[in-house]
Amino acid sequence: MRNRLRSTFTGQLEGQPEWVLNLDRGDDAGFFAPGSATWAVHGQTATIVAGVRALLMQALHPGAMAGVHDHSRYKEDPLGRLAGTIRWIFTVSYADTETAVATSNWVLKLHERVVGTYLDAQNVESPYAANDPELLSWVHLAFTDSFLATAKLWSGPIPGGADAYVREWAKAGELMGVPNPPRSEAELRDQLHAFVEAGVLKSDDRVAEAVKFIRRPPLARALMPGYAVLFEGAVSSIPGEYRRMLGLTPAHIGPLQLPTIGATGLVLKVIGSMLGADKPSELAARRRLTRLGLLEGAA
Structure with a gap:
């Protein structure tokens, strides 16, 4: 069961992915450190629920949903897509700055081919590109809000509180080209609500299809009972206005x-x-910090 869980998150049946092992390389501390809000939030199992919640929230932007629908192989290879997202999150969280920047640039490069058109909330055909500032902002907001909400429900105390996590993770938004990422919980709430007020978000057949898939992804049968509980946990953590749009x-x-x-x-x-x-990611980062003389007693 442990191997099934780890392969679900990393896309690798045995051992650790090479990118995890390489987190002990590099010549600086990286953007975040032991004791940071980012390490506290991203080092907990609540991130599993956060990932489900973030996918649900992201589906409400028709431009983001169009990009996934038109270009993503999420139905054919959902675990591969999950492993790629986890790689970016943990690299930015634990790697040295050069690796974190390079990995973010790699994702942005992949995004360059994700372009097309979609029907917006007013049913007007509009162009989209994955690197559009608006889409980048919505994805960042959905991610940050989801990881913060689930951490508050199912993780330990966050050093510096919710504002510290939002402020720290704004650096990840900057690396991905997000304009003016929020730097406090209040700013996060305001920017999320601005999308609602502007009438940007939309519920349609594509959203319903995505929700259906996220509810019952092609996981190993032994994992499905536990996943069903986690899915319901994610749903319960979403504010009512977004939950109603998701049906x-x-x-x-x-x-x-x-x-x-x-x-x-x-x-x-x-x-x-x-x-x-x-x-593993945290331990590798601690080895790097110890090698650099920035930390004592790492494993």
Whole structure:
């Protein structure tokens, strides 16, 4: 089961991916350090729920949804797409600055071919490109909000609080070309709501199709019961205005809402015990910091 979980997240059946092992290379501390809000948030199993939540939220922008629909192989190779996203997140979080910048530029280069047209919320045909500032902003906001929301529900205290995480992760937004990424929780909420107020977001058949796929992805059968709980946890953590657009409601039996928050926490604890206490990306980063004389006692 542990191997199935790790292969789901890394796309590799055995051992650690080379990019994880290479996080101990480089000549500086990177953008984030031990004790940072970023390490605290991204080092917890709640990030699994955050990833599901972020995908749901991102689907509400018709331009982002069009890019996924037209160019992504998410149905044919969803785990490969997941592994690629995880690689970027953990590289920016734990690598030296040169590697973090290079990996972000690599993603932006891949985005250059993601162009086309879509029907916006007013059913007007509009062009899109994955590197458009508006699309980059929405993806960053959905990501930041999802990782923060799930960390507040299912992780330990965040050093410096929610504002520290939003402020730190704004650096990742800058690396990806996001204009004016939020630097506080209040700014994050305001920028998210601005998309609602502007009438940019949209619910349609493509969104329904994406939600259906995210609800039941082609995971190993043994993983599906736990994933179903995590999916419901992600749904319960989404504010009502976005949840209604997605056509989702919190899990319930008749008028009785089920305790998805507690159930999700239990599943995350089980996953954490299966994966073990070791955090390969963090350990590699600590080895680099120790080699550079910036940290003592790393494994």
